[in-house]
Amino acid sequence: GESVGLHLPTLSVQEGDNSIINCAYSNSASDYFIWYKQESGKGPQFIIDIRSNMDKRQGQRVTVLLNKTVKHLSLQIAATQPGDSAVYFCAENRYNQGGKLIFGQGTELSVKP
């Protein structure tokens, strides 16, 4: 069935290094994705979004890449900091179904000092 998934459940990086979190999706018609960061005991926090008319979008220290050919997107975090430690989710926004989000399981990012 249709799904959004992440490649790795955990990722450990050294402080200052770059982090890359990957996400695959199965529905070729999917065209709007949102990345969220979730800290323990809190709700998901919006990081960045991307639509299918773009291959790349940049924010503050974050970059999202979208490869529609292989149905894959990634979140890159530059100069990872301890405050970046959290679970990261990619979500497909099904705007033709009212804007509901389909989430993967998440990748837990741990930043080592």
Added chain:
Amino acid sequence: DTGVSQNPRHKITKRGQNVTFRCDPISEHNRLYWYRQTLGQGPEFLTYFQNEAQLEKSRLLSDRFSAERPKGSFSTLEIQRTEQGDSAMYLCASSLSPETVVFFGQGTRLTVV
């Protein structure tokens, strides 16, 4: 704080009791969503409103669950005759339209004992 607000943040209840959660969306957002999240999983869609109209309910939303948004502003989610399997984080989210970013509240953590 003009974000999505949820109350209470935590609720412990005995099995069989009824509970009600409240969500106040971002003020200009006409779309309001409820999600449920269990440990180690991504949020799962439950239901959504456009203004006061409830437009979709997930199969996860059993007949013990009811959600309302009577005036198109705040929403309530009630669970009747709670079961231990209802223990989860209940997340509320809102958006301006189905094609825009969905913002989440901090969630209500329900523990059924």
